[in-house]
Structure formats: structure tokens, C-alpha cells
Amino acid sequence: MPVLSFVFIAVFLAANAFFAYRVSILLRLIKATHGPVWSGTRFDRIPERVLTVVMNVLGQRAVLKKRGAGIMHATIFWGFLIITLETMENFGYELHPGFTFEFIGPTLFSGLVALQDFFTLAVLCAVLYAFYRRLIVRPEGLGKSNDAIIILSLTGSLMISLFLMRAFHMVSQPNWYDNYQFFSSFLSRNLLEPMALSPEAAGNISSVFRWVHHFLVLGFLCYIPASKHLHVLTAGPNTFFRNLEPTKGMRKVNLEDETVTSFGMSKITDMSWKDTLDLFACTECGRCQDACPAHNTQKPLSPKAIIADLKDILYHNKTAILAGKSDEVGPVLGTKVTDDVIWACTSCRACEVACPVFIEQTDKIYEIRRNMVLMESRFPPELQTVFKNVENNFSPWAMSPDDRDKWATEPDDLQVKTMAALAASGEQVEYLFWVGCAGSFDDRNKKVSRALVSVLRKAGIKFAILGKEEKCTGDPVRRMGNEYLAQSLIQENVNKLNEYKVKKVVTACPHCFNAIKNEWKDFGGTFEVVHHTQLIGKLIKEGKLKPTKGTEQKITYHDSCYIGRWNQEYEAPRAILDSLPMAKVQEMEKNSANGMCCGAGGGRMWMEETIGTRVNIKRTEQALATNASTIAANCPFCMTMLTDGIKSKDMAEKVKVVDIAELIDQATI
Amino acid sequence: MATALIYAEYKDGKIKKITHELIAEAARSGCEPVAFLAGAGVEALAKDLGAMGAKRVILVQGDALKFYSNEAYGKAFVEAVKSVNPAIILMGASAQGKDLAPRVAATLGIGLASDCTKVKIEGDKLKCTRPIYAGKALADVEFAGSGPQFATVRPNALSVGALQEDASAAVTNQPLDASALKSVVKDVVRGATAKLDVTEANIVVSGGRAMKNSENFALLEALSAVLPNSAVGASRAAVDAGYRPHSYQVGQTGKVVSPTLYIACGISGAIQHLAGMRTSKVIVAINKDPEAPIFQLADYGIVGDLFEVVPLLTEEFKKVLGEH
Numbered sequence: 001m002p003v004l005s006f007v008f009i010a011v012f013l014a015a016n017a018f019f020a021y022r023v024s025i026l027l028r029l030i031k032a033t034h035g036p037v038w039s040g041t042r043f044d045r046i047p048e049r050v051l052t053v054v055m056n057v058l059g060q061r062a063v064l065k066k067r068g069a070g071i072m073h074a075t076i077f078w079g080f081l082i083i084t085l086e087t088m089e090n091f092g093y094e095l096h097p098g099f100t101f102e103f104i105g106p107t108l109f110s111g112l113v114a115l116q117d118f119f120t121l122a123v124l125c126a127v128l129y130a131f132y133r134r135l136i137v138r139p140e141g142l143g144k145s146n147d148a149i150i151i152l153s154l155t156g157s158l159m160i161s162l163f164l165m166r167a168f169h170m171v172s173q174p175n176w177y178d179n180y181q182f183f184s185s186f187l188s189r190n191l192l193e194p195m196a197l198s199p200e201a202a203g204n205i206s207s208v209f210r211w212v213h214h215f216l217v218l219g220f221l222c223y224i225p226a227s228k229h230l231h232v233l234t235a236g237p238n239t240f241f242r243n244l245e246p247t248k249g250m251r252k253v254n255l256e257d258e259t260v261t262s263f264g265m266s267k268i269t270d271m272s273w274k275d276t277l278d279l280f281a282c283t284e285c286g287r288c289q290d291a292c293p294a295h296n297t298q299k300p301l302s303p304k305a306i307i308a309d310l311k312d313i314l315y316h317n318k319t320a321i322l323a324g325k326s327d328e329v330g331p332v333l334g335t336k337v338t339d340d341v342i343w344a345c346t347s348c349r350a351c352e353v354a355c356p357v358f359i360e361q362t363d364k365i366y367e368i369r370r371n372m373v374l375m376e377s378r379f380p381p382e383l384q385t386v387f388k389n390v391e392n393n394f395s396p397w398a399m400s401p402d403d404r405d406k407w408a409t410e411p412d413d414l415q416v417k418t419m420a421a422l423a424a425s426g427e428q429v430e431y432l433f434w435v436g437c438a439g440s441f442d443d444r445n446k447k448v449s450r451a452l453v454s455v456l457r458k459a460g461i462k463f464a465i466l467g468k469e470e471k472c473t474g475d476p477v478r479r480m481g482n483e484y485l486a487q488s489l490i491q492e493n494v495n496k497l498n499e500y501k502v503k504k505v506v507t508a509c510p511h512c513f514n515a516i517k518n519e520w521k522d523f524g525g526t527f528e529v530v531h532h533t534q535l536i537g538k539l540i541k542e543g544k545l546k547p548t549k550g551t552e553q554k555i556t557y558h559d560s561c562y563i564g565r566w567n568q569e570y571e572a573p574r575a576i577l578d579s580l581p582m583a584k585v586q587e588m589e590k591n592s593a594n595g596m597c598c599g600a601g602g603g604r605m606w607m608e609e610t611i612g613t614r615v616n617i618k619r620t621e622q623a624l625a626t627n628a629s630t631i632a633a634n635c636p637f638c639m640t641m642l643t644d645g646i647k648s649k650d651m652a653e654k655v656k657v658v659d660i661a662e663l664i665d666q667a668t669i
Numbered sequence: 670m671a672t673a674l675i676y677a678e679y680k681d682g683k684i685k686k687i688t689h690e691l692i693a694e695a696a697r698s699g700c701e702p703v704a705f706l707a708g709a710g711v712e713a714l715a716k717d718l719g720a721m722g723a724k725r726v727i728l729v730q731g732d733a734l735k736f737y738s739n740e741a742y743g744k745a746f747v748e749a750v751k752s753v754n755p756a757i758i759l760m761g762a763s764a765q766g767k768d769l770a771p772r773v774a775a776t777l778g779i780g781l782a783s784d785c786t787k788v789k790i791e792g793d794k795l796k797c798t799r800p801i802y803a804g805k806a807l808a809d810v811e812f813a814g815s816g817p818q819f820a821t822v823r824p825n826a827l828s829v830g831a832l833q834e835d836a837s838a839a840v841t842n843q844p845l846d847a848s849a850l851k852s853v854v855k856d857v858v859r860g861a862t863a864k865l866d867v868t869e870a871n872i873v874v875s876g877g878r879a880m881k882n883s884e885n886f887a888l889l890e891a892l893s894a895v896l897p898n899s900a901v902g903a904s905r906a907a908v909d910a911g912y913r914p915h916s917y918q919v920g921q922t923g924k925v926v927s928p929t930l931y932i933a934c935g936i937s938g939a940i941q942h943l944a945g946m947r948t949s950k951v952i953v954a955i956n957k958d959p960e961a962p963i964f965q966l967a968d969y970g971i972v973g974d975l976f977e978v979v980p981l982l983t984e985e986f987k988k989v990l991g992e993h
Contacts, residue, residue, distance in 0.1 A: 382922040389944075392802055397921060398944045400805070442940040443962035608922050614909065640939070647878060648910060 008094040008214070015218035022225035023233070025322070029314060030276045032321045035265065037272040038251045038363045042241040049240045057236050062356040066287060069133065075126040076155065079119035080232075083162070086116050087217055090165075090210055110180045117166070117181035124159040127152050141286025141304070147227050148284075154223070158216050165209035167192055172203035231283040235357045238281035241274055242358035246568045249518030250366060253483045263483065264371030265364065267329045268313045269321060278359040279311040288351035288361060293597040293619075294344040298612025301344035303351035303361040309336040310364060332368060342368050343380055346615065347479055347602030348561040353593050366479065373481030383480050386606045390485055394471035395437040396606055405467040407439065407446035414453055418467035419500045431456075431463040432502045434516065434529075436509035437472050438636030444643065445636040451665040452508050452532055458668050459544040461535075463506065469496055473515035480603035487523070490515070494525030505529040508661060510562035510635045511601070517567065531563055533634050533660050537572035540579050540664075547667035550581030555663075556588055556628035558619070558642060559595035560635035573634050576660055580667050586626040596622060600637035620645025624655065631657045671793035673700040674755035674817075675723070676746060678765055679714055686829065687761035689721045691822060693830035696722040698790035700757065703727065704838065705749045707742055709735040712840070719838035722830060726838045727753065733847040736854040737765060743772045745845055750777060752843065755817055756793040762821040770821045782810045782820040788827070795820060867919060870900035872930040873946070875919055878906035879935025879957070879975060886912060888976070889934060892983045895990060902926065902946075904936045920945035932982075934975040938963025955979065 056062045060077060064070035085101065092099035102109050130152050134142060142148075166184035171192050178185050192202070224230055253263055265271060288303035289295050295302045313335055314321075320328035333339070342365055351361045372378040386396045393401050408416040422429060433456070439449040456463055471489050478486035497505075505527045507513050516529045530538075539545040555577055563569045570592045577585045590596045599615025609615070620642055623631045631646075633639045642657045673695035678685040688704070695702040704723040706715060708730060715726040729745040746769065750758065758773075760766040762784045774781035786807070787798035795818035797810045812818040847853075867873055874889045874896070886901065893899045903913035905920050919926055921944035931949035936942060938954070938961055946952070947966060954967035955975045964970040971978050 385921060385925070385944075392805070397940050398925075398947070399940075438940075443938070443965065606922060608915070610915075644906065644939075647906065 002097075005094055008091075011214070011218060012091070015221050019221045019225065022222075025318070026225060026230075026280060028322055029318065030273045030280075032324075033269050033271045033273055033276045033314075035270045035272040035275070035367070036251065037274045038360065039243050039245065039248045042243075042274060045244060048244055049242075052242065052244070053236060053240050056239050056356075056358075062358070065356070068129075069285070072126045072129050072133075075119075075122050076130075079123035079126075082112075082115050082119045083123070083158075085112065086162070087213070090213060093210070094214070106176075110177050113177050114180040114182065117184050120159050120162050121183045124156060127156040127159070131156075139286070139290075141290040143284070143286060143304075145228070145284060147229075150223070151227060151229050154216060154220055158213060158220075161209045161213040161216060163187060165206050165213060168197075168202045168206035168209065171197060172199040172201075172206060228282070228284045230280050231357060234277060234281040235283070238277050238357050238359070241277065243360060247514075247518055247566060249514065249522070250478055251363070252487075252519075252522040253370065255484060255487060262371070263374040264369070264481070265367035266331055266333075266371045266375065267326070268310065268317055268332055269326060269329055270367070270371070271310075271364065275310075275360075275364055276314065278364075279307055279314060281357045282307045282311070282359060283357065284308065285356065287354040287356065288359075291350035291354040291594065293346055293348055293350065293599060293615045296596075297599075297615050297618055299340070299344035300338065300611070301341045306337060306341065306365065307359060307361060312336070333372070337368070339372075339378070340611065342372065343607065344611070345602050346561070346597045346599055346604050348597035349565040350561075350594070350597065353565050366481070369479075369481030370483055371481075374483060379481065380607050382607055383603070386480065386603075387477060387482055387485060390472055390477050390489065394489065395441060396472065396476050397437065397441055399437075399441040401468060401471075404435075404440045404470055405465065407435070407441075407449050408453070408465065408467075414450065416453060417464045418469075419464050419502070420467065420469065422464050423500060429462040429464045431461060431504045431506045431535075432497065432500070433463045433465050434473075434505050434507035434509070434512050435465055435470060436507060436512040436636065438640070439508055440470070442636060442640065445639060445659075448508055448636065448639070448659040448661055451659065452661040454665045455536060455545065455661055455668065456506075458665075459539045461539070466496065473512045474519070475511040475515040476603050476606065478515075478519070479601070480606075490520055490523045490525075494520050494523045497525060497527065502527060506532055506535050508532045508634075508636070508659065510560045510567070511637065514562045514566050531567075531569065531572075531634070533563065533573040533576060534569060536661065536664055537575050540576060545664065545668055547579050547581060547664060548669065549667050550583060551666075552582045553630050554584045554586055554626070554628045555580075555630045555632050556586050556623050556626040557591070557632045558588070558598070558623060558634075558638055559592060560633070560638050561595075561597050561601050563634055564595055565593060573632070573660055576664060577632060580663060583663075586628050588622050588626055590622060598635075598638040598641035600641045605637050605640070614645075616641035616645040617648060620649060624649065624651060629655055630663075631655065632660055632663060633657055634660050671700045671756040671790070672753060673702050673757040673759060673790070674727075674750060674753050675702055675704050676758075676760040676766070676769070677704045677706045677714070677718055677726075678761055678763060679706075679708070679711070682714075684714055684717050684721065685761065685763070685824075687763060687822070687824040688718075689829045690824070690827040691759040691761065692718070692721045692723050694788060694827045695757070695759065695790065696830065700790055701725075703753055703755065705729075705746055707734050707745050715838060715840050719836050720832045720834050722833070722836070723838045726840045727843050728840050729843045729845050731845045731847055733845065733850055733853050736857050738852060738854040739768055739772055740852050741845070741847070741850050741854075743769055743776065744850070745843065746773055747776050749843060750817060757790060757795045758817050758819040759788070760819075760821045762823045766821045770819065774819055777817070777819075779816045779819055780812055780814075782812075782818075785810075785820050785822045786826045788820055788822055794818075865898065865900040866924075867900045867902040867917065867926050868924050870898060870926075871928055872896045872899035872932070873902045873919065873926055873928045873949070874899060874932045874934065875902035875904060875936060875946070876907055876912070876934045876975075877904040877936035877942075878910055878912075880907055880912055883912040885976075888979045888983075892932070892979055892986070895983055895986045896930075897990075904942050905939075933963055933967070934979055936963055937961045938966060 060074040063073050089101055163184055167188040170178045170188040286304050292303050317329045345365045389396055389398045408414045435449050438445040471493055474486035474489040513531045596619050598619050631642055639657055646652050646655050675691045677688045692702045702723045703725045704718040705727045715728055718726050727749045733741045760770050770781055782797040785797040785799045789796040797820045798807050801808045874893045876889050889901045893901050902919040903917045907913055908915055908918045920942045925945045927948040929950045931946050932953045934955045952967045953969045954963040955971045955978045957974055959972045
């Protein structure tokens with residue numbers, strides 16, 4: 001074997017050893033984070049997991065949701081797969097000159113080299129486009145990244161070295177498949193042949209570029225683990241271990257466990273292994289940040305930044321973590337992750353839906369809130385009132401539980417039956433109508449509750465309410481971090497529903513809906529719960545509700561986060577609006593999965609919003625841009641936020657915010 | 670005859686009404702009211718306490734007591750309790766009482782019925798009534814075991830007796846060992862605002878988004894100026910619109926107020942606002958929209974433009990209050 005082969009083997013092994021060492025540190029960090037994983041085990045349903053990897057990693061489906069950047073990325077990714085075969089061939093060549101994959105047969109081999117040559121050019125174009133995006137277009141979400149410039153330069157150089165290697169090789173030693181490498185042979189014929197190099201000189205130059213390519217590849221390998229390009233290793237596993245369910249609730253904390261000394265995330269090691277993998281998988285593409293309502297209204301929160309900051313915190317504490325000195329690991333809060341960052345989140349989940357590698361940003365934010373509230377009693381002062389109200393009155397507002405059923409009796413008595421009365425008489429109903437605090441106490445939303453009663457009666461649905469026995473579902477306080485209070489509410493409610501043997505629940509509040517559907521099951525409450533738009537949609541389909549009365553109106557529909565992104569219901573409310581006679585529906589620019597939050601989720605309904613523009617104003621402006629006269633809502637919080645937005649824009653005379661139940665009530669006899 | 674030791678509170682050289690209430694209640698029940706008075710240069714107030722019905726006054730004076738401090742006042746009061754050995758201790762559930770009572774009770778190892786709305790003394794037994802569950806229920810509380818029975822009572826809960834200007838109390842001077850104190854309050858700096866905080870006002874005049882701009886709040890200021898012990902508040906919408914600073918905000922995320930009279934001007938009555946003022950004794954609402962939810966809660970509603978109604982109200986109040 002020639003000397004150069006030994007040199008190659010030494011360099012190759014050294015680079016791989018260094019790479020393995022760096023990766024082993026990352027694996028040890030993943031192992032050292034010991035918190036519980038949100039939403040279930042991640043080792044079940046293997047066929048589905050393999051399928052999602054095939055679709056989203058090999059197929060690039062999630063990446064391609066964004067067109068320009070998606071096509072660029074897919075080109076580089078697929079090119080990388082194909083060209084790696086050539087790289088392997090080149091490595092083999094160092095050990096055994098003349099080594100090729102030609103043994104696969106001339107047809108396949110000519111196809112392969114043609115594809116490799118094509119992708120070399122395609123990747124080079126994609127890299128140029130990426131440079132254009134980063135340096136000229138400069139989208140806000142991408143931010144400045146020297147890391148990205150280094151990686152793009154490396155990738156571009158890899159392609160150029162390949163072209164030169166091939167082209168010079170063609171001059172020195174023509175092969176039967178040269179013409180299949182269209183662009184390389186074009187270079188060779190038109191640029192190199194006129195130079196009239198000796199075959200020997202051309203061969204040597206080709207070898208130089210082959211070595212340049214080797215060094216670039218191995219250098220890349222060493223560089224990857226410390227860069228954002230780490231995602232080439234982690235995006236695959238992170239996709240495999242993703243949350244397969246489109247819906248999720250908040251993780252139940254075991255408050256009975258007496259060995260637990262701290263709740264929530266106070267240190268970076270309180271994260272789960274999956275959270276750490278999330279941090280490693282982030283490519284800093286900025287799609288989450290572009291979608292974040294907090295970021296887009298100048299709040300200090302950016303989902304991209306919080307992932308990057310948590311990763312920084314992890315690396316900063318690396319020595320202590322790896323030495324097992326948990327006492328020396330610093331707190332997460334008070335770094336770049338501040339109170340204002342953590343409390344700005346509206347839990348709209350736009351970040352998670354936008355993420356091409358399935359990072360779950362909200363889990364981390366809400367684990368930090370839990371720690372702040374449960375362990376440090378550290379939260380915005382206005383939340384104290386909410387906690388007190390929920391403790392005393394079972395509602396976030398200071399309203400007496402005794403008045404909870406007044407919406408049904410004032411101004412006139414609708415004669416809505418309660419579960420207690422039915423239990424006494426032995427009568428059966430199909431649905432429990434879960435009214436929720438807003439529908440019970442807020443004057444505007446009381447009208448929605450009354451409209452829904454009217455609609456259900458028109459369709460002949462038998463239902464009852466809990467009346468004074470209903471309590472807050474725990475949604476707001478749980479998202480404010482008060483897990484203890486939330487659990488006591490959930491348990492009391494679940495026990496009550498089980499006592500009445502409730503099977504089906506209908507509610508007009510997406511927050512109640514999500515809590516009952518996705519969170520109560522951890523407390524022994526399994527109910528079939530539908531949102532009122534789903535039930536109304538079904539009743540229209542079955543012909544039990546016939547919207548016949550119509551007034552000419554232009555409607556725009558605002559997706560609530562908890563019916564939309566959290567529970568993937570985009571169609572039912574739209575189908576209802578389409579069924580309204582004489583109504584024209586005009587979508588907002590941001591709609592469905594890309595819809596923007598009203599600003600009230602995650603407990604923000606009860607917090608002051610003093611930084612930046614108000615989220616509800618921004619969303620209202622988007623709604624007003626459609627020139628619609630009616631904004632259709634499906635959530636009491638959205639109703640309040642958008643109504644306030646309309647008022648502050650002085651448009652209350654011209655534009656109304658109306659719940660879908662009210663629209664259907666008006667349209668039916 | 671049971672002895673009742675009453676903690677005397679004063680402000681700006683005047684004994685507070687709550688202290689008078691407590692002395693009067695003790696005297697009415699046949700107890701011997703003994704007042705505890707601490708401060709610097711406050712001996713003149715001992716005479717006032719006598720006029721209110723105190724038979725004896727324990728007077729503690731010193732530079733360390735010039736301003737109220739939990740530690741110094743607590744130490745002096747505990748010593749007074751030990752020397753007087755009363756059957757009953759009463760204190761106002763004021764800011765000072767709320768601060769001091771738990772410390773005293775804990776130091777003495779005795780029970781405390783805090784924030785009572787009613788106290789009854791039968792013989793040497795103290796029976797208290799205190800609200801629980803945010804006022805949803807009232808609990809009757811009695812004391813078990815021996816030792817002084819200690820209660821703090823909400824201001825305005827009891828009636829005062831007539832002053833007897835010729836009555837006087839025997840003053841006992843109690844020394845204070847200031848050297849053992851770990852902290853001394855040197856000065857108290859008042860906040861810049863001279864205006865009454867909305868939570869302290871007896872009457873609150875609030876404006877909503879319908880005020881249109883911050884200058885128009887002058888209308889409400891004018892009305893407030895006529896009404897004694899009143900302050901101006903604002904709804905969240907008005908604060909968000911920048912008409913008023915956040916410290917004026919009444920509502921769930923602002924200040925929670927419970928005045929005798931609440932005048933809501935151009936406030937529709939969103940739940941967030943109602944949560945902050947619904948316990949007001951009398952609510953007057955002025956709004957153009959007869960459908961506004963605030964009218965559901967209001968005792969008196971005026972459907973009309975606040976820019977016409979408020980100046981009229983101001984004029985009328987001027988006349989009526991001027992006659993008295």
C-alpha cells in the first residue's frame with residue numbers, strides 16, 4: 001500500500017475518533033437529564049414512528065411546508081444522500097486505487113453518476129440560494145449566524161471540489177461513463193482541454209481536489225457536533241421519538257410522590273432526555289419564531305431563542321453535569337431566560353406546529369412556570385387574585401359559585417335541567433352541556449350559552465348542565481403553573497361527572513374542551529367530549545338543523561388555538577359558516593394551522609400585557625383587513641379579546657364578533 | 670372585672686376611630702379598658718384615651734418608637750401584656766394591627782382571632798365573629814384554654830361612645846430597653862402622590878374608554894374634587910388606551926375596590942372590571958348603551974352621554990354638599 005493510504009487511514013480514524021468523542025458527550029448529556037417525558041412513552045408504535053421518519057426525514061414533508069427554503073433544504077438533503085456514495089467511493093480509492101462501484105452494472109452505474117453530477121450542481125445552486133437568503137433577503141426569523149455561513153461555505157466548497165476532481169480526472173484518464181456526468185464533462189471539455197495539460201499533471205490535480213474533498217468531509221464531521229448542523233444527526237431520532245398524537249394535554253405531575261423534592265424545571269437537568277434531544281435537533285430555521293404571537297408583538301419571548309438559550313445553559317453547565325455534581329448546576333431562570341420570557345407565552349402552539357423537526361417548545365416553558373409557582377411562589381402579582389378566586393369560588397373571576405347558573409335563569413328562565421335534578425327524577429340525557437366559567441359569568445359569553453341552549457333544543461338534543469356544581473376545569477391555573485390547584489379542581493370535577501355517569505359532554509369553550517378531552521383522562525375521567533361547533537356541524541349534516549334564514553354578511557373566521565392547533569379541528573366550524581345562506585366567508589391571511597392567537601391563552605387572559613403591541617389588537621387588525629362585517633369566534637376568550645380589539649379600533653359600530661352558535665341560532669327556526 | 674388591653678393607634682396626632690370603637694366596646698361590656706400607647710412625645714394623647722373611656726394608659730416612649738416598627742412596638746406591647754395580664758386583648762385589623770398582632774400572639778404563645786367583624790364580651794369570655802371563604806360564611810370563634818384572648822377587629826365594625834372630656838386615665842410609664850432592638854426606623858418617606866389611593870377612597874369615580882382621551886378625565890377629577898374622601902379610577906380599557914397610569918386601574922388585574930359609592934362613567938362592565946368593584950355598596954352607572962352589562966350590577970343607572978351627565982352631577986353635588 002502506498003504511503004498516502006496510511007496517511008489517509010490515520011487522518012480518517014483521527015477525525016472519526018474526535019467525532020465519536022464529541023457525540024459521546026452529547027449522549028451523556030442526554031442521559032444526565034432525568035425529568036419525565038411529556039405525553040407518554042416514546043418507544044411505542046414503532047411502525048408509525050418508522051413511517052413518520054420515512055415521510056418527514058427521507059421525504060422532507062415537514063420541511064417542504066415552506067416552499068422556497070423547503071426546496072432548497074430538500075435538494076441539499078437528497079444530494080447529500082446521493083453524493084455520500086461517491087464520497088465512500090473516493091475513500092475506497094485511497095485504500096485501493098481504481099476502486100469503483102462499477103460492479104453494480106453499467107446501467108445502474110451510469111444512472112448513479114448522472115444523478116451525482118446533477119445533484120452536485122443542484123446542491124451548489126441551493127447553497128447559492130441559501131447565501132442569497134441569508135445575506136441579501138435576510139428574513140427576520142433566520143437571524144445572523146456565523147455558524148450557518150461556515151456550513152454553507154463548507155458545503156459549497158465540497159461541491160466545487162467534486163466538480164474539479166471529476167473534470168481533471170476526465171482529462172487524465174477518460175472513462176466510458178464520463179458523458180453521463182453532464183456538467184463535469186462540460187467543464188472538462190470547454191475549460192480544461194484547451195489548457196492542454198499532460199495526463200499526468202491532470203491526474204495529480206484531480207488527486208489534490210480529491211484530497212481537498214476528503215479533508216472537507218472529515219472537517220465537517222468534526223465540526224458538526226458543536227454546530228447547528230448537529231441536526232443532521234439528531235433530526236432523524238427526534239422525528240422518530242416525536243409526539244405522534246396531533247393533540248396533547250399537560251403532563252400530570254405526581255404530587256403524591258414523597259421522594260420528589262422539586263417540581264417543574266428549575267435546573268437544566270430537570271428536563272427529560274427528549275427535551276435535550278429537542279435542543280440538539282434545533283436547526284435555528286426560525287419558523288417557530290415567525291409564527292409566535294408573543295415575538296411578533298415585541299415580547300421578549302421567541303421559541304427559537306428559548307431553545308437556543310436552553311442549549312447554551314446546558315453547555316454552560318456541561319462540566320458540572322458530566323461530573324455528576326448536580327449542586328453546581330445553575331438555575332435556568334435569570335440567564336437569558338427571564339420571567340418576562342416565560343410569562344409571555346400564550347400557549348398557542350404555533351411554534352410546535354411550525355417546527356420541521358417536531359420540537360416541543362411549550363413543554364419546556366410550562367415546566368419552568370410550574371417550578372416558579374409551585375416551588376418559588378414567583379409569578380405576576382395579578383395571578384394571586386386568580387389563584388384565590390379559583391380556590392374560593394372555583395372560577396378565575398371573583399364571582400360567587402352560587403350565581404353560576406344565573407345565565408340560564410336571567411333575564412328569563414330557560415328551564416335548563418341540572419344533572420342533580422335528573423338524578424333525582426331518574427331521567428336520562430344524551431349530553432352534559434359543560435358551560436365553563438366565561439359562559440356562566442361573563443355577560444357577553446352568557447349570551448353564547450343561551451344561544452347554544454336554543455340551538456340544541458331546535459335539534460332535539462337532550463342535555464343538562466351541572467349548574468352550581470360545575471367548577472373551573474383547571475385549564476387556566478394549570479397553564480399559570482399552579483398544578484396543585486388544577487389537580488384538585490380536575491379531581492373534583494371528574495368525581496362529579498362519574499357520580500352522574502356522564503358519557504358525552506358538549507362545551508362551547510375550547511379550553512374546557514381540551515382539558516376534558518386531553519387532560520382529565522389522567523384523573524380517571526374518560527368522556528366523549530365534543531366542541532359545540534363539531535356537534536352543530538354534525539347536526540347540520542344529519543339534517544337536524546337547517547340554516548334557512550340569512551342576512552347578507554361577510555364573515556371571517558378566527559381559529560381558536562385550542563380547537564385548531566391543539567385539537568386539529570379546522571373544518572367543522574368552516575363547514576357551518578358555509579352552510580349559512582347569503583353569507584360570504586373571507587379567510588384571514590393567517591388561518592387554520594397558521595392562524596394567530598387572540599392573546600388570551602396560557603393564562604394570559606388574566607395577566608397585564610404591558611410590553612410591545614397587544615396581541616389582540618394585532619389579530620383584530622388582521623380580521624379587519626378582510627373587510628368582513630362579522631368575525632366568527634368559537635371561544636369565549638377569543639370573543640373577549642377580539643371584542644376589545646374592535647372597540648379600541650373604534651369599529652364596534654361596523655363590525656361584530658359573534659360566536660358560531662349565535663350565527664346558527666339566528667339562521668334556524 | 671375583666672381587664673381588656675387595647676392597642677391605641679393614632680395618625681397625625683389624633684387617636685384613630687378604631688381605637689375609640691374598641692375602648693367603647695370594652696367599657697360597654699363591663700370590662701376595665703386599659704390602653705397601650707407607644708411613641709415619642711405622645712403623652713398628650715393619653716388624655717384623649719381617657720375621654721374615650723380608658724381607665725388606665727400604659728405609656729411607652731422613646732426615640733426608637735418615633736416611627737412604627739414591628740419589632741420595637743411588638744416588644745413594648747408584649748411587655749405591657751405581661752405586666753397588665755389582661756383577660757382580653759383588642760387591636761384594630763388595620764395595616765398596623767395586621768402587622769403587629771401575629772408577632773405578639775406568637776411571642777406570647779396565645780391564640781388570635783384576626784379580622785373580626787363582631788366581638789362580644791360576656792363576663793371574661795371573648796366571643797368573636799369573623800368572615801371566612803372570602804366572606805361567603807361567618808365563623809363564630811371562642812377561645813379554649815387559659816391566657817389572654819386576642820382579637821383584631823375591622824374598622825367601622827363597632828359603634829363609638831360619646832366622649833367624656835372630663836374623664837381622665839391613670840398613666841403608667843413603662844420603660845423601653847432600646848439597646849436590645851435589632852432595627853430602628855429612622856424615617857418614613859411618603860409616596861409622591863398626594864391623592865387618595867382608589868382602594869382607600871370612600872367614593873370612587875371611574876372612567877372607561879368612552880372618556881376618549883386623558884384630558885377628559887378632568888371632568889371626573891372635577892366631580893371627585895366635590896365629593897369628600899373620593900378618588901378617580903379607570904377601567905382596563907382606559908388604562909390600555911393610555912388615558913390613565915396603571916395605578917388607577919380598577920379590576921381583576923388592577924385594584925380591587927369596595928367603596929361606599931362607585932360611579933362608573935362610560936364603562937361597559939366587562940367581567941374583568943366587575944371583578945374589581947362588584948362589592949361596592951352602591952353602584953351608579955352612566956353609559957350611552959342601555960344594553961351595557963354594567964347596568965345589570967348597578968343600583969342606579971343613567972342612560973346618557975357622560976359628557977353631559979357628569980358636569981350636571983358635579984353641579985348638583987356642589988349644591989347639595991354646600992348646603993350642609
